[in-house]
Amino acid sequence: MTTATENASAASPVPTTTIYGESPTDPLLMYGPITAARLPEGFERRPYQRITVTPAGTTIGAEIAGVRLDGDVDDDTMTELRQALLEWKVLFFRDQDISRADHRAFASLWGGLEQHPFFKYTQPGQTDVDVATLAKGMDSAGVENSWHNDVTWSATPSFGAVLRAVELPESGGDTLWADTAAAYDTLPQEIRDRIDGLVAEHDWLHAFGKSMPQQSVDMLRPHLPAVQHPLVRVIPETGRKVLFACQVFTTRILGISEEESTELLSILYRHIQRPEFQVRLRWRPDTVAFWDNRACQHYAASDYFPQKRVMDRISIVGDVPVGVHG
Numbered sequence: 001m002t003t004a005t006e007n008a009s010a011a012s013p014v015p016t017t018t019i020y021g022e023s024p025t026d027p028l029l030m031y032g033p034i035t036a037a038r039l040p041e042g043f044e045r046r047p048y049q050r051i052t053v054t055p056a057g058t059t060i061g062a063e064i065a066g067v068r069l070d071g072d073v074d075d076d077t078m079t080e081l082r083q084a085l086l087e088w089k090v091l092f093f094r095d096q097d098i099s100r101a102d103h104r105a106f107a108s109l110w111g112g113l114e115q116h117p118f119f120k121y122t123q124p125g126q127t128d129v130d131v132a133t134l135a136k137g138m139d140s141a142g143v144e145n146s147w148h149n150d151v152t153w154s155a156t157p158s159f160g161a162v163l164r165a166v167e168l169p170e171s172g173g174d175t176l177w178a179d180t181a182a183a184y185d186t187l188p189q190e191i192r193d194r195i196d197g198l199v200a201e202h203d204w205l206h207a208f209g210k211s212m213p214q215q216s217v218d219m220l221r222p223h224l225p226a227v228q229h230p231l232v233r234v235i236p237e238t239g240r241k242v243l244f245a246c247q248v249f250t251t252r253i254l255g256i257s258e259e260e261s262t263e264l265l266s267i268l269y270r271h272i273q274r275p276e277f278q279v280r281l282r283w284r285p286d287t288v289a290f291w292d293n294r295a296c297q298h299y300a301a302s303d304y305f306p307q308k309r310v311m312d313r314i315s316i317v318g319d320v321p322v323g324v325h326g
């Protein structure tokens with residue numbers, strides 16, 4: 001191990017050699033403080049008056065009190081919730097003894113509700129789904145234990161999702177979120193300069209295709225082609241840049257060699273997955289989590305099988321991701 005002084009000096013230097021192949025050292029192999037801001041400089045921030053915001057992580061995750069999650073949230077409270085979501089990326093609400101209808105009404109306040117083409121809904125127009133259904137026949141063994149943003153293979157990936165604990169295992173089944181804005185901000189300048197204008201391809205086939213019969217793949221493909229999104233996405237409300245690539249759905253970065261794409265994506269994924277950018281939620285009955293799918297990734301720990309874990313999930317329609325150059 002190094003001393004504290006060495007740690008501090010090792011924390012900030014930006015590698016001057018090229019990072020791709022030629023550098024003998026990993027640019028992310030740095031020890032010491034990693035400091036990221038919750039909001040970009042200059043973003044107007046008012047104090048919260050309607051809700052109580054208690055940080056759960058350093059830059060990501062806050063517990064919110066003072067609001068009941070149903071369709072009756074007043075405008076001032078909504079304004080503060082919007083602010084809190086931009087600031088903290090994922091909000092946790094405890095003791096929300098709400099119905100499915102309340103859950104849906106709350107989610108509807110944020111935009112249209114989505115249907116996921118890979119879920120089996122039992123009723124026409126249904127938009128809520130329990131996460132056990134996501135496990136596709138694996139009973140209650142969760143399969144969402146890989147870091148991802150939801151539905152990035154769509155031209156308009158979800159704005160966010162509202163997840164409500166229905167039935168929990170005795171232990172395990174936590175969910176983790178990673179702050180992709182803080183991850184972007186703390187990359188060496190050289191990497192930020194390299195990736196700012198790049199575009200990546202996202203494809204559902206990358207994740208779901210493997211477990212699907214070829215016939216189904218052939219049927220779905222014409223309706224769901226691979227899509228392209230900026231690798232660095234700008235959140236319109238704050239002007240904040242976030243990393244927008246995930247190992248589950250991103251196939252490659254366009255316009256560079258396959259080799260460089262693989263290496264660059266691996267650097268970004270490893271950086272996003274640093275614990276400094278994470279918050280971990282220990283669910284309790286009646287806990288609700290609401291995340292901004294544009295600005296964080298998530299991971300559902302699958303460590304409770306054969307116990308059961310049931311979550312109700314509703315996701316909200318998003319818009320076309322905007323890059324650094326518009």
Ligand SMILES: O=C(O)CCC(=O)C(=O)O
Pocket residue numbers: 131144150161163174175298299300301311313
């Ligand atoms: O079950 C969870 O904690 C999250 C699962 C997930 O990835 C999702 O709901 O999008």
Ligand SMILES: [Fe+2]
Pocket residue numbers: 144148149150298
């Ligand atoms: Fe997810």
